[in-house]
Amino acid sequence: MGAPIVIVGAGQSGLQVAESLRSEGWEGGILLLGEEAVPPYHRPPLSKAYLAGKAEEAQLFIRSPEALAKKRIDFRPGSRVAALDIARQTLTLADGSQLDYEGLALATGARNRALPLPGAELDGVFGLRTLDDTRRIAEALAATEAVVVIGGGFIGLEFAAVAAAQGKRVTVLEAAERLMARAVPPALSDFYLALHRAHGVRVELGVSVAAVLGEQGRAHGVRCADGREFEAGLVVAGIGVLPNDELAAAAGIACDRGILVDACSRTSAPNVVASGDCTVTRLEDGSLRRLESVQAAVEQGKSAAAALLGRERPFSARPWFWSDQYEVKLQMAGLAAGADRSVLRGSQEAHAFSLFHYRGEQLLAVDSLNQPQVHMLARRMLDAGRSPTPAQAADSGFELNTVLATPAPAMSS
Ligand SMILES: Cc1cc2nc3c(=O)[nH]c(=O)nc-3n(C[C@H](O)[C@H](O)[C@H](O)COP(=O)(O)OP(=O)(O)OC[C@H]3O[C@@H](n4cnc5c(N)ncnc54)[C@H](O)[C@@H]3O)c2cc1C
Known part of the structure; x- marks a missing residue:
């Protein structure tokens, strides 16, 4: 049997790469190497339900080692990759052992920015x-x-x-x-x-x-x-994170405050893809974009797996994100950067409202607080490239789903 596809980092994105490789038909070996001692887990509840005592630790785990084994994913916790040799297609673990790979996915995530202050090392x-x-x-x-x-x-x-x-x-x-x-x-x-x-x-x-x-x-x-x-x-x-791109950079893979990937999650090295919080994408205007979210980790993981199998599956889904604070659930769809106006739907006093962000008449993003239906419709509208007019968005009596039901307007040339 040939060398396996190796995935470095057993977080949300590394797991997605492994599972997508199987569902896309890869029959060879899959090795999922994770530095942490536990199986892949959901990070969002760490600062929400789990910390609040409203979720059990067992609920955090996305897949058990048994479920991974069933999919013939060889998961090795407590395995830190220390070095890569792109030319020889090998990697070295922290314990000095070496492995060959057929394809490589880097899903090393990010780490917290350290407090640059006297006393940061104190207990507590x-x-x-x-x-x-x-x-x-x-x-x-x-x-x-x-x-x-x-x-x-x-x-x-x-x-x-x-x-x-x-x-x-x-x-x-x-x-x-x-x-x-x-x-x-x-x-x-x-x-x-x-x-x-x-x-x-x-x-x-x-x-x-x-x-x-x-x-x-x-x-x-x-x-x-x-x-x-x-x-x-x-x-x-909570002062932000730094992408874990040192392993890639030391191996000569192009990085710029993150591992640089194209729309199909390919890096500058052959047979090496990257996904999730460790990556950065250069946009058309030359700026860099890093999305630190579960959705990006999952969608990019799918695209990375496809790329390893020689298929182009651009990662283009519209971003969405959420945050829970007290009884308020914020759900964000799209990116509001570049918006020139925002309209309010609902009631701030009742803690149930959404902000629709527009550039001209084009809807760019919707931030919803305690309005999950509006959030779901917003995602569908953004995916379909459809916009209610700002006046319709502001009118709580206007049924937003009619925007999706009506035929798309003819494109003007
Ligand atoms: C407290 C918290 C709350 C969050 N809340 C939300 C939310 O509400 N909504 C949302 O969308 N996103 C949220 N996020 C962000 C989201 O969890 C991340 O975007 C997502 O987990 C990224 O997945 P990843 O696989 O890229 O990276 P990670 O989850 O960071 O996984 C990377 C893994 O790689 C391992 N690794 C690194 N280097 C090596 C190495 N050399 N060898 C082996 N293993 C290595 C790391 O130990 C880690 O386990 C939250 C994050 C945190 C921390």
């Missing part, structure tokens, strides 16, 4: 990326009354909501002038600011954290550059 300071991080955070949360969250992005705010719901004193320190600034429009930042404050969370914007304070190796607070101090038995940093 955490990032939230892995199951292991979450177990340790849950333990520390139970043992403290005061929590500081550094970074008001999705993960920091989801954690803040869980901690506040447990009656903890929570302070969120955000360097930017608004929350989740990278991902949501100002109107949603304002909504979430009010939501967190209504739940008793202290949110400070435009602050720069200077140091984590501690004694005898344990964190007890945070000092800001303006001299203010906040008490904390637990400090959680």
Whole structure:
């Protein structure tokens, strides 16, 4: 039997590559190498239901080792790949052993950006990326009354909501002038600011954290550059992630703040594809795009598997994402970048509304809060390239599905 297809990284995307290889008809060996000690798991609940105690650990796992074995996927946990040799089609594991591959998929994900601060090494300071991080955070949360969250992005705010719901004193320190600034429009930042404050969370914007304070190796607070101090038995940093592209870069594969892939998830090296959080795509205007989401990890994983089998399956699905904070479910469809106006549908006061983002008359994206039906319709409309007019979108009485039911307008030349 020939060499297997090897997948480096047993997260959401690596698993998808493995399963898609089988469903696309690859009969040869599939080796799924994961650095973590556990089977592939869902990361989103780590900062949501699982941390809140509303989901069991067993529910996190996407596939059991037995289910993988049934599909003849040779899953090896605790296996870190240390080096690649693209010319010889071999890789070296951290224990020094070597393996040949027929095709290679890199799905190494991302890691948390480290806090560049004095005191970051103290006990009680955490990032939230892995199951292991979450177990340790849950333990520390139970043992403290005061929590500081550094970074008001999705993960920091989801954690803040869980901690506040447990009656903890929570302070969120955000360097930017608004929350989740990278991902949501100002109107949603304002909504979430009010939501967190209504739940008793202290949110400070435009602050720069200077140091984590501690004694005898344990964190007890945070000092800001303006001299203010906040008490904390637990400090959680959510200041973004860095793609794990070092393995690829060291092997000579083109990287630029992520492993560069084309629309079919191919890298610059023959027989090597990459997918998920470790990748970056260059857009037509030369800018780089990295989507850190389950949807991207899955869709790109499918495209990567097809590419390994010599098939072109461009990864083009429209992005979608979600976030749970308190009783509010945010669901985002499409990308709002480039929008020149937004219209509101529903009621902000009732915490049930959607923002439709347009460029001209063209719908680009829809952010829905507690309106799952609108979100699902938005995805279908965006996929079909259909737009309600802004006036229709703003009118809660207007049935959005009629936009999908009517024939598409003739293309103007
Ligand atoms: C707390 C949290 C909440 C999130 N919430 C949402 C959400 O609500 N919605 C959403 O869409 N997305 C969410 N995300 C993002 C989403 O989980 C990621 O985009 C997705 O998991 C990416 O999958 P991946 O397989 O590319 O990477 P990962 O899941 O990071 O998996 C990569 C794996 O590769 C392993 N690895 C790395 N290097 C090596 C090596 N050299 N050898 C062997 N193994 C290696 C890593 O240990 C890791 O297990 C969340 C993420 C986190 C952390």
